[in-house]
Amino acid sequence: MTPSFQYQQKARMGLVHLALLGYTLIALFPIVLVIINSFKSRSAIFNDPLSLPDTGSFTLVGYAKVLQESDILLYFGNSLLVTVIPLFLVLLFGSMAAWALSEYRFRGNRLLALFLAMGIMVPIRLGTVSILETMVSLNLVNTHLALILVYTAMGLPLAIFILTEFIGQVPTELKEAARCDGITEIRLFFQIILPLVRPAVATVAVFTMVPMWNDLWFPLILAPGDATKTIQLGVQQFIGQYATDWNSVLAALSLAVLPILVLYVFFSQQLISGLTSGAVK
Numbered sequence: 215m216t217p218s219f220q221y222q223q224k225a226r227m228g229l230v231h232l233a234l235l236g237y238t239l240i241a242l243f244p245i246v247l248v249i250i251n252s253f254k255s256r257s258a259i260f261n262d263p264l265s266l267p268d269t270g271s272f273t274l275v276g277y278a279k280v281l282q283e284s285d286i287l288l289y290f291g292n293s294l295l296v297t298v299i300p301l302f303l304v305l306l307f308g309s310m311a312a313w314a315l316s317e318y319r320f321r322g323n324r325l326l327a328l329f330l331a332m333g334i335m336v337p338i339r340l341g342t343v344s345i346l347e348t349m350v351s352l353n354l355v356n357t358h359l360a361l362i363l364v365y366t367a368m369g370l371p372l373a374i375f376i377l378t379e380f381i382g383q384v385p386t387e388l389k390e391a392a393r394c395d396g397i398t399e400i401r402l403f404f405q406i407i408l409p410l411v412r413p414a415v416a417t418v419a420v421f422t423m424v425p426m427w428n429d430l431w432f433p434l435i436l437a438p439g440d441a442t443k444t445i446q447l448g449v450q451q452f453i454g455q456y457a458t459d460w461n462s463v464l465a466a467l468s469l470a471v472l473p474i475l476v477l478y479v480f481f482s483q484q485l486i487s488g489l490t491s492g493a494v495k
Contacts, residue, residue, distance in 0.1 A: 245471060252276055252464035259460055276461030277469075279452075285440070286466065289448035294473075295358055296433075296444060297426045300365035304422050305415060307366075308373030309381075313403050315374070316382040317389075327378070333371025338364070339431060349436055356439035364432050369422040376421075380414035381407060424474060445470045 250266060251259045258271035265271075280286050315327050338345075345364060346355075354360040384407060392402050408415065433444045449470065452462040 248464050248471070249468045252461070252468040254461075256461055259464070273461070276459075276463075276465030279459065279462045280465045280469065283462075284448060284451060284466075285443075286445070286448065286469065288441075289443050289445040290469075292358065292437075292442055293427060293444040293446070293470075296361040296365060296437075297423055300362050300369060300426060301419060301423050303362075303366045304369035304373050305419060308370050308418065309377050309408060309411075309415065310403070311370070311374045312377035312381050313407060316378045327374075330371050330374050333367075334375060338368045342431070342435060345432075346435055354436075356437050356442050358437070358442060360436040361432055361442075361444075364436065365426045365429075369426070373418045373422060376418050377411065377414055380411040384410055420477065423477060427470075427474060 247263065251263055253267045253273065253276075254271045255273045255275075258265070258267070267273075311330070315323060315330075349355050349360045354363075388406070389402065392406055397406070428446060429444075430446045433442075433447045437443070438447065445466070449463060449466040452459040452466065
C-alpha cells in the first residue's frame with residue numbers, strides 16, 4: 215500500500231466519522247435541550263434556552279407539577295402496556311411469518327410477501343377513518359385493545375420484511391442437520407433459528423418500539439379517555455390555548471424520553487450488529 219493511498223483512506227474515514235459526528239450532534243441536540251430546560255425556570259427557558267441551569271435558574275417545579283398534578287404513573291403504565299404487548303406480538307408473529315416465507319415454498323408465496331411489503335409503503339394513518347369505524351363497531355374505543363391491535367398491524371410489515379432477509383441467510387445445511395437429528399420444526403425455529411438472528415430481532419424491536427411509544431395520532435383518536443391516555447397524550451394537558459406550562463411540558467417530555475434511552479443502552483450492541491450485518495448481506 216502506497217503512502218498516498220493510505221492517506222486517502224484515512225482522509226475518507228475521517229470525513230465519514232466527521233459526518234457521523236455531525237449527525238449525532240444534530241440528533242441529540244433537541245433531546246439535550248429539552249432535558250436541560252426542564253430543570254430551569256420559565257424566564258430562564260425563554261431568556262437563555264441554550265445555557266445550563268445555575269443556582270439562579272435551577273428549579274424542579276416542572277417535575278413537581280407533573281408528579282403531583284397529573285396521573286403520570288398511569289400514563290406511563292398505559293404507554294408500556296400498549297407498547298410492550300404489540301412489540302411482543304410483532305416479534306412473535308413477524309418472525310414466524312418470516313420463517314414461513316423464507317423456508318417454505320407454496321403457491322402465492324411471492325404475492326403474499328409483496329402484499330406484506332406494501333404495508334411498509336402505505337402509511338397506516340391513511341386508513342384512520344376506516345380503523346375508527348371498525349373500532350366503534352367493535353366497541354373498542356377508549357380501550358387498550360384498540361391500540362394494541364393497531365400497533366401490531368403497524369409493526370408487522372417491517373418486521374416480516376427485515377426478518378425474512380436475515381432468516382434466509384441461515385445455512386441450509388444447519389437446518390437439514392437439525393432435522394436429521396429429529397428436531398421438530400417448532401424447536402428448530404425457536405431454539406436454533408431465532409438465536410442466530412438475534413441482532414435482527416433487536417433491530418426490529420427498536421424500530422418497532424420507537425414509533426409506538428412516540429405515537430400521538432392513534433391514542434388521540436382511539437383512546438383519548440382519562441383511563442387510557444398514553445404519556446404522549448398526557449403531556450398535552452399542560453399545553454393550553456392561551457398559556458402553556460413549559461416547565462411541566464419539558465419535564466414530562468424528559469420523563470417520556472427515558473424508556474427509549476434505556477432501550478438503546480441495553481440493545482445498542484445488538485442493534486449495531488444487526489444494521490452492519492444487513493449492510494454486508
